[in-house]
Amino acid sequence: MNIHDRPEIPYENLQEILENAFNGLKTFNILKSSVEMGVFDNLTNLTTPEELSRKLDIEPIFSYYILEALFKIGLIEKEKGAYNNSRLSKLYLNSNSKFNRGNCILSLNESVDLWNNLTDTLKGNLSKKEESFFPFIIQVMAEDCICGELQDTSSIISSYEDFNNSKTLLDLAGGHGIYSIAFSKINPKLECFVFDLPSVIKETKKYIEKYNANVKTLSGNFYRDDFAGPYDIIFSSYNPGGKNPEIAEKVYNALNFNGLFINKQCFPENENQTLEDVLDNLEWNFAKFEKSMKAETRYSFKGDLTFNGYLDFLENLGFDIVDVHAICHLNPSFGSKSRNKLIIAKKVR
Numbered sequence: 001m002n003i004h005d006r007p008e009i010p011y012e013n014l015q016e017i018l019e020n021a022f023n024g025l026k027t028f029n030i031l032k033s034s035v036e037m038g039v040f041d042n043l044t045n046l047t048t049p050e051e052l053s054r055k056l057d058i059e060p061i062f063s064y065y066i067l068e069a070l071f072k073i074g075l076i077e078k079e080k081g082a083y084n085n086s087r088l089s090k091l092y093l094n095s096n097s098k099f100n101r102g103n104c105i106l107s108l109n110e111s112v113d114l115w116n117n118l119t120d121t122l123k124g125n126l127s128k129k130e131e132s133f134f135p136f137i138i139q140v141m142a143e144d145c146i147c148g149e150l151q152d153t154s155s156i157i158s159s160y161e162d163f164n165n166s167k168t169l170l171d172l173a174g175g176h177g178i179y180s181i182a183f184s185k186i187n188p189k190l191e192c193f194v195f196d197l198p199s200v201i202k203e204t205k206k207y208i209e210k211y212n213a214n215v216k217t218l219s220g221n222f223y224r225d226d227f228a229g230p231y232d233i234i235f236s237s238y239n240p241g242g243k244n245p246e247i248a249e250k251v252y253n254a255l256n257f258n259g260l261f262i263n264k265q266c267f268p269e270n271e272n273q274t275l276e277d278v279l280d281n282l283e284w285n286f287a288k289f290e291k292s293m294k295a296e297t298r299y300s301f302k303g304d305l306t307f308n309g310y311l312d313f314l315e316n317l318g319f320d321i322v323d324v325h326a327i328c329h330l331n332p333s334f335g336s337k338s339r340n341k342l343i344i345a346k347k348v349r
């Protein structure tokens with residue numbers, strides 16, 4: 001090899017990819033540690049790096065660089081060498097805010113571990129446990145949904161005359177129960193029931209108590225158990241059975257005539273268009289979750305129908321498709337946005 005030869009392609013082409021990726025990792029960790037250590041809780045007033053270092057019990061040099069990094073990311077403000085929260089961090093990163101999203105950030109840590117040990121993960125050393133996943137993730141989903149998705153969803157649904165005239169609602173796989181809690185506050189005459197796995201219902205009850213809501217719970221497995229009823233509305237959001245024909249048939253049977261089936265779902269289509277799509281689909285396969293019947297594409301489960309296939313199936317069952325609304329929101333387990341559909345169907349036959 002002649003030491004004077006230059007490579008045919010400049011190494012900067014590779015370096016740029018690496019640098020962006022590594023800076024993303026560092027930025028994520030600064031954000032995560034800042035939430036963990038309570039940095040944003042300590043920046044309600046202008047604070048110097050020295051003051052912060054005493055409060056957090058870290059070296060002043062570290063508090064200085066953490067603050068400078070958060071300032072350059074755009075999360076905090078700076079005035080004469082002291083720092084305080086921006087409006088964004090005050091709203092979403094202070095643990096006393098009702099819109100605090102700290103858990104949405106900290107919960108990504110489990111996935112970060114799998115990504116950091118990707119070789120082990122690809123060889124099948126997975127740490128995600130199916131039993132503990134849902135009771136954990138619904139708490140993150142609760143924190144996420146009250147920052148916009150709940151309000152978007154409930155304002156669409158409450159605009160339907162049928163919602164206001166209904167007496168009973170089943171929130172199938174309702175998890176935290178926040179949707180039912182909101183529905184019962186909009187229409188106090190509506191008797192709402194949250195159906196979910198017994199381990200999750202324990203958590204649901206805590207949210208019902210927190211919001212002092214008149215919402216009831218039903219424990220069960222929607223693949224095996226009866227939904228009771230009949231109901232005037234069956235609502236379902238990101239239910240793993242929400243694209244499954246057998247569950248749709250159970251919904252049909254548990255609805256009153258003229259009842260509404262309102263189903264918010266992500267139907268995978270045109271997958272793997274972007275790098276983000278590919279990363280999410282890879283991550284979806286890190287956890288197998290046999291009992292939930294996970295399939296190989298994100299948000300999909302064995303036996304799922306496509307969007308058009310599902311609508312046809314509902315129509316053949318005896319539903320009219322009243323409307324389909326687009327709702328794009330964060331999927332908290334991936335930390336990325338998903339393109340969802342809110343289907344409003346009416347049992348007419």
Ligand SMILES: C[S@@+](CC[C@H](N)C(=O)[O-])C[C@H]1O[C@@H](n2cnc3c(N)ncnc32)[C@H](O)[C@@H]1O
Pocket residue numbers: 134135138141142145172173174175176195196197200220221222223236237238239240292
């Ligand atoms: C992605 S979470 C959605 C929670 C909530 N509906 C929302 O949109 O934020 C899926 C929910 O389905 C529930 N679930 C999963 N499999 C179930 C089953 N076989 N029977 C009943 N509930 C189930 C989980 O416990 C969890 O609460």
